[in-house]
Amino acid sequence: MIHAVLIFNTSGVPRLTKFYSPIAHSPQTLVEKIFTLVSSRQPGLCNFLDAPELETFLKPKDASGEKLRVVYRNYATLYFVFVVDHAESELGILDLIQVFVESLDSAFENVCELDLVFHFDEAHHILAEIIQGGLVLETNVNEIDRAVQEAARARKESYASANPLSLGGGGAVGSRSAGLQTPLGWLAGRLTGVGAR
Numbered sequence: 001m002i003h004a005v006l007i008f009n010t011s012g013v014p015r016l017t018k019f020y021s022p023i024a025h026s027p028q029t030l031v032e033k034i035f036t037l038v039s040s041r042q043p044g045l046c047n048f049l050d051a052p053e054l055e056t057f058l059k060p061k062d063a064s065g066e067k068l069r070v071v072y073r074n075y076a077t078l079y080f081v082f083v084v085d086h087a088e089s090e091l092g093i094l095d096l097i098q099v100f101v102e103s104l105d106s107a108f109e110n111v112c113e114l115d116l117v118f119h120f121d122e123a124h125h126i127l128a129e130i131i132q133g134g135l136v137l138e139t140n141v142n143e144i145d146r147a148v149q150e151a152a153r154a155r156k157e158s159y160a161s162a163n164p165l166s167l168g169g170g171g172a173v174g175s176r177s178a179g180l181q182t183p184l185g186w187l188a189g190r191l192t193g194v195g196a197r
Contacts, residue, residue: 001134002093003058003068004083005127007116008035015078015116016123020134021058030057038072038079047072048090054083073097077113096139100130103144125151 007016012035017027037051048071055068071093072081080097084090103126104111108119116123129144130137138144 001087002082002084002131002136003134004030004081005131006031006034006079006081006083007123008079008081009113010039010077010079012039015113016120016127018124018127018131019058020131023057025057030054033057034070034081034083035079037070038081043074047094051083058083071097073101075101078116096130096136099139099141099144100127102141103130103148106141106145107148122148122152 001020003019003021005016005018005020006014008014008031012032014028014031017031019027023030033054034051037049037053041049048069051068051070054070058068067086069084069086069088069090070081071084071088071090072079073094074080080101082093082097084093101111104115104123107122107126108115126144126148129147130139138147
């Protein structure tokens with residue numbers, strides 16, 4: 001099971017945190033502890049390590065004595081970190097990190113730290129398309145990208161149908177303002193003489 005997904009920069013500032021297990025202490029303390037574990041490692045070492053010291057922070061649901069493992073990958077100025085138990089394959093999690101980064105890249109066109117800061121809701125949505133409840137749902141980047149684009153389209157249509165000042169007026173079948181004219185459309189019609197008495 002995946003217990004946590006974290007993204008933080010090389011200074012240790014968290015940019016995305018998602019916990020799938022209850023946390024016994026503050027999330028900031030856990031992020032700091034994981035950052036000290038990951039940042040102190042040499043670049044040539046493998047990307048996963050046992051972390052028994054994290055068991056005081058994350059309480060596994062089954063508490064069967066399984067040790068937690070940190071799997072991470074460093075891309076430019078960001079660390080992508082997954083905290084997993086021994087039921088997960090470390091190489092599979094490294095591939096999952098790659099899928100997550102490729103999905104972020106396709107959504108943000110060359111993702112950077114600022115994209116995660118200003119579009120954190122979309123980053124969480126992409127993560128939710130990949131992982132739910134600590135279990136992997138989807139690993140196909142094209143399917144994840146399609147689901148994210150559909151959600152963005154639905155969000156835009158919802159906004160357009162609920163906003164009377166929107167230029168498009170919704171255009172969706174069955175929208176609330178289907179027979180209503182927007183104030184901007186009314187004004188444009190008056191200025192051009194359309195609809196004048």
